[in-house]
Amino acid sequence: MSRERLVVVGGGFAGVEAAWFAARHGVEVDLYEMRPVQNTPAHTTESLAELVCSNSFKSKLPSSPAGQLKAEMQGLDSLVIDVAYRNEVPAGQALGVDRAAFSAEITAEIERHPNIRLIREPFSPAQLEAVTAPVVLATGPLTSPDLSAWLASATGREHLYFYDAVSPTVEAASIDESIAFRQSRYDKGEGADYINCPFNRDEYAAFVQELVAAERAPVHAFEAGGRRDGQAEGELESAFLEKVKYFSGCTPIEAIAEKGEQSLAFGNFKPVGLTDPRTGRRPFAALQLRPENREETLYSLVASQTRLKWGEQKRVFQMVPGLQNAEFVRYGVIHRNTYVEAPLCLDSRLRLRGHPRIWLAGQLTGVEGYLESAAIGILAGLFATAELTGTCVEDLPRASALGSLMSHLADQTPREFAPMNVNWGLLPEPENATRDKALKRATKIGNAQAAFAGWKASLAETAVG
Numbered sequence: 001m002s003r004e005r006l007v008v009v010g011g012g013f014a015g016v017e018a019a020w021f022a023a024r025h026g027v028e029v030d031l032y033e034m035r036p037v038q039n040t041p042a043h044t045t046e047s048l049a050e051l052v053c054s055n056s057f058k059s060k061l062p063s064s065p066a067g068q069l070k071a072e073m074q075g076l077d078s079l080v081i082d083v084a085y086r087n088e089v090p091a092g093q094a095l096g097v098d099r100a101a102f103s104a105e106i107t108a109e110i111e112r113h114p115n116i117r118l119i120r121e122p123f124s125p126a127q128l129e130a131v132t133a134p135v136v137l138a139t140g141p142l143t144s145p146d147l148s149a150w151l152a153s154a155t156g157r158e159h160l161y162f163y164d165a166v167s168p169t170v171e172a173a174s175i176d177e178s179i180a181f182r183q184s185r186y187d188k189g190e191g192a193d194y195i196n197c198p199f200n201r202d203e204y205a206a207f208v209q210e211l212v213a214a215e216r217a218p219v220h221a222f223e224a225g226g227r228r229d230g231q232a233e234g235e236l237e238s239a240f241l242e243k244v245k246y247f248s249g250c251t252p253i254e255a256i257a258e259k260g261e262q263s264l265a266f267g268n269f270k271p272v273g274l275t276d277p278r279t280g281r282r283p284f285a286a287l288q289l290r291p292e293n294r295e296e297t298l299y300s301l302v303a304s305q306t307r308l309k310w311g312e313q314k315r316v317f318q319m320v321p322g323l324q325n326a327e328f329v330r331y332g333v334i335h336r337n338t339y340v341e342a343p344l345c346l347d348s349r350l351r352l353r354g355h356p357r358i359w360l361a362g363q364l365t366g367v368e369g370y371l372e373s374a375a376i377g378i379l380a381g382l383f384a385t386a387e388l389t390g391t392c393v394e395d396l397p398r399a400s401a402l403g404s405l406m407s408h409l410a411d412q413t414p415r416e417f418a419p420m421n422v423n424w425g426l427l428p429e430p431e432n433a434t435r436d437k438a439l440k441r442a443t444k445i446g447n448a449q450a451a452f453a454g455w456k457a458s459l460a461e462t463a464v465g
Contacts, residue, residue: 004388005030005133009123009147011048013080013370014362014377015138016110020079021381023115025464027388030133031110034122040142046120047103048110049080055102057084057095057371058421065422066371068445069401070095072452073375076382079109080374125150128358134388136380137352138361140373141337148338151364154355159341165250166418167304168313169330170323171425172297173437175289180322185273194290195299197322198276198283204265207319211257214312217333252307252334268303287320294413298329298425306332329423330368341417342366342409348395349383350376350409359384366409368419375402375422376409382464391463397451398428404448 004027008019011033019031036046044050057080058066073081084095087102110116125146128135139147152160175195184193199207256263265271269285276283292298306313310331318324340346342365345353350365352358361380362373379402386393396403404426420426430443459465 004028006136006384006388007123007131007133008032008136008138008381009128010138010140010362011035011110011118012138012140012362013049013374014140014364014380015136016049016106017078017080017374017377018136018138018359018361018381018384019110019116020113021076021378022385022388023113024077025385025389027115027385029116030119031116032119032121032123034144035120037120038122038144045100045103047100047107048118049106050103051097051099051370054370055089055096055099056091057081057097058369059093060095061093063442063445065401065404065424065427065445068448069371069375069405069422071449072400072402073371073378075452075456076378078374078378079106080370083109123147134357134359134384136359136361136377136384137364138377138380139338139364141339141363143338143364151338151340154352155340155345159345161337161339161341163334163336165305165334166330166332166416167301167306168317168328168332169292169298169300169420169425170289171327171329172291172299174325174327175299176322176325179278180289181277183274194288194302195322196274196276196283197287197289197320198271198274198278199269199285199287199321201284203319203321204269204285205261207316208257208261208264210316210319211254211308214254214308214316216254216307217309250305250334253304254306254308287323290415291413292415293408293411293426295428297429300415300418301332304332305334307334308332327424329425330418330420337363337419339364339366339419343412343417346409348406348410349387350380351383363419366417366419367405368421372405372421375405379406385464386462389463393462393464394455394458397455399444399447399451400455401427401448401452403451403455404428 006022006027006029008015008029008031011031019029023029061067070081083102083105084097087097089096089098111118180195180197182195256267265285269287271283271286274282274286288302289299290302292300313331314328318326346360347353350359352360359380361377365376367373367376396406398407401422405422408420408426424441427444427448430440434440
């Protein structure tokens with residue numbers, strides 16, 4: 001077995017999984033974690049894989065996308081999922097964990113593994129340039145300023161994002177096309193590139209009223225650059241929005257609506273160039289949706305970035321004509337994050353283009369959530385290990401949950417690339433289309449199970465199986 005060396009930077013979910021996979025397959029790993037030498041505004045302990053927000057790893061149901069992803073991760077001996085189940089707390093159908101016990105056990109497992117050397121110090125761009133060993137960068141949404149600057153230089157600043165500022169995403173099949181209609185403005189473009197949700201005057205006025213009144217998600221102080229003594233919540237939010245505007249060039253839709261009832265009708269929802277086939281006339285206003293993937297199973301709400309709480313988003317956006325039964329696979333968010341435009345910056349094995357000895361993992365790649373970050377960490381560890389051992393590994397099958405996440409990262413569909421979690425819309429549509437949602441979803445899970453099992457069998461024949 002090879003005794004090659006791998007450097008992993010970052011002790012979060014992706015970093016520990018990448019290090020764990022490589023170490024279990026005979027690779028010696030240097031795992032760098034900058035805490036406690038250099039802390040972040042969001043962490044409070046020195047533990048690896050610290051949960052800084054929710055303590056949930058989503059649904060445990062085998063019949064759900066998150067449940068299928070967990071099963072695939074367990075098939076690759078995931079450290080995070082195994083430790084999560086050993087530290088489970090009641091959380092209904094979700095996998096909830098005891099925060100302190102979970103992170104403490106992850107840390108202990110990493111520290112006791114003979115092939116892992118845990119190094120408690122920051123890892124600098126100078127070290128990145130000087131080290132000869134392959135590197136997995138898994139520094140997460142709060143990547144240090146110096147490594148962020150290096151990534152900006154390596155990828156082109158326009159392909160590195162410091163804030164998520166994205167709109168909600170819905171399943172295409174849940175859009176009511178007896179109301180919504182397909183048309184590009186002035187019928188330009190190839191075919192009907194957009195789906196349009198037409199408002200009449202009363203529908204628009206009711207929507208704006210509820211949008212402005214809806215409850216917003218709170219701002220974390222670290223997202224606004226820290227809180228000054230005596231700073232009120234409103235001032236904190238204003239500081240945060242100024243940062244978002246600087247980095248992302250966007251304003252939450254509810255903030256635009258607050259400027260006046262007609263602001264959206266003359267801006268984001270301007271209906272010019274559109275004709276509602278039900279009336280033969282231009283609608284009073286129109287919310288447009290555009291495809292989020294090449295299969296067109298997911299559509300995002302154009303120019304509808306928002307900071308509303310998730311329950312409020314569902315309530316308010318289901319007031320939009322044509323979205324009354326919309327299935328949301330991702331809610332809009334505006335928060336501090338660091339990630340690359342993966343389809344342009346990464347190859348099919350998560351390597352940074354132009355830097356073949358550097359892999360990215362976790363949220364840096366453009367996935368969202370603890371579970372997904374850990375999953376991509378496993379794959380980065382697998383791909384790096386295969387490279388070090390000279391082993392050929394087949395691509396993940398598209399039908400699997402892991403393959404669906406990788407497909408999102410590789411999909412070059414023109415859009416504003418945004419982080420995504422595992423969801424029904426990412427899993428490919430079955431060959432035999434059906435209107436029965438339950439049957440279709442069961443078929444998707446069955447296809448994922450079969451695809452992953454076949455791929456895992458081929459992996460077992462290699463040095464990394």
